[in-house]
Amino acid sequence: MRRITLAGVRMAAALALACAATSSFATPTWCQAGKTVKLAQITWESGSLMTEMVRTVLEKGYGCKTEVVPGATAATETALTNNDLQVWAEHWTGRSPIIARGLKDGNVKLVGELVPGGDKEGWYVPDYVINGDAKRGIKPIAPQLHSIAQLAQYKSLFADDEEPGKGRFYNCPAGWDCERFNNRLLAAYQLGDDYINFRPGTGGALDAAIASAYERGKPILFYYWQPAGLMAKYHFVQLEGAPYSDACWNTIADPKGTPCASAFKVSHLKVALSTPFFEAQPDAVAFFEKMSVPLALDEQLVQQMHDKKLDASTVAHDFFVQHPEIWKQWLAPDVAARVQASLHT
Numbered sequence: 001m002r003r004i005t006l007a008g009v010r011m012a013a014a015l016a017l018a019c020a021a022t023s024s025f026a027t028p029t030w031c032q033a034g035k036t037v038k039l040a041q042i043t044w045e046s047g048s049l050m051t052e053m054v055r056t057v058l059e060k061g062y063g064c065k066t067e068v069v070p071g072a073t074a075a076t077e078t079a080l081t082n083n084d085l086q087v088w089a090e091h092w093t094g095r096s097p098i099i100a101r102g103l104k105d106g107n108v109k110l111v112g113e114l115v116p117g118g119d120k121e122g123w124y125v126p127d128y129v130i131n132g133d134a135k136r137g138i139k140p141i142a143p144q145l146h147s148i149a150q151l152a153q154y155k156s157l158f159a160d161d162e163e164p165g166k167g168r169f170y171n172c173p174a175g176w177d178c179e180r181f182n183n184r185l186l187a188a189y190q191l192g193d194d195y196i197n198f199r200p201g202t203g204g205a206l207d208a209a210i211a212s213a214y215e216r217g218k219p220i221l222f223y224y225w226q227p228a229g230l231m232a233k234y235h236f237v238q239l240e241g242a243p244y245s246d247a248c249w250n251t252i253a254d255p256k257g258t259p260c261a262s263a264f265k266v267s268h269l270k271v272a273l274s275t276p277f278f279e280a281q282p283d284a285v286a287f288f289e290k291m292s293v294p295l296a297l298d299e300q301l302v303q304q305m306h307d308k309k310l311d312a313s314t315v316a317h318d319f320f321v322q323h324p325e326i327w328k329q330w331l332a333p334d335v336a337a338r339v340q341a342s343l344h345t
Helices: 006-026 045-062 073-081 097-104 127-131 148-154 177-188 203-216 229-233 246-253 275-280 282-290 295-308 312-322 324-330 333-342
Strands: 036-040 065-069 087-092 108-111 120-126 167-170 195-198 221-226 236-238 269-274
Touching: 036 045, 036 073, 045 065, 045 087, 045 282, 045 295, 045 312, 045 324, 045 333, 073 087, 073 097, 073 269, 097 108, 108 275, 108 282, 120 127, 127 236, 167 203, 177 195, 177 221, 177 246, 203 221, 203 229, 221 229, 229 295, 269 275, 269 282, 275 282, 282 324, 295 312, 312 324, 324 333
Parallel strands: 036 065, 036 087, 167 195, 167 221
Antiparallel strands: 087 269, 108 269, 120 221, 120 236
16 A cells, blocks of 8 residues: 655645646636737727727737727627627726626726826817907907806807807717717706707717817807817816716716706726626736826827827827837836837837
């Protein structure tokens, strides 16, 4: 009969642990298994830029195959909850009931803080409407205007082209989360009879309308947000609204019932991931947790896209070339080295 010693038992236990560890490490990640990482196509500039930054790191740093999938916000968010997409690169928290359900059901994870401190958004007019612009020879048009509550008195100033008896409010494009919130806010502020709720076809069309009015020194009333290049380029004044209230914001977010006015809830910009991808690619999750761009730089990059008519992939490449002091903090040294090497190939 073979004698079993204490040392032998310990050795056997160590070998068992080593085998278990080897088996664990041998499990391929999402990308090692050859699966394509599908990213939602985001139509606003900062979102498309973040998407290309993420795509660069996934492809060049982790060897992933990627695909950017177009679609309306609701469609791509639904796809994420079903793992038909794996990454939504700039998700604004607290805005989407689809993502809220995905989080509750355990199908979605939110990671990181892309812009420290979160977003800023509201209803704006050009600064010269209130304060004038001496350099451009523009006198103040509405020096007393300072709040949304006054807008009914100023509908003729922001007259709609097709219904001049009403003002025009430039909302987000149809299908965006902010379009839905602004619809509710127009009702909450009781402005539906005084203003046309105008929805440009695209984010680019909204930008073009604002820029055109600004360059001509004309009045315009619109919703906008930060981070955004347009906000860095021009001078706008945010109109004062009702103070923020959780109770009232819930009535804005809920399409049913009567809304009450509230300031926008601060959103945090995060990377939304499908849970299967989150669990299968932990090294990429560690990258997402560290990914962050200062607001001023983010807006500067987006402004370049806007002014120079550059696509997001070009500006993302330039960011990686010009700002290694930022992005190398996101990555393990070996991953960073692979990304760095790819910039000159």
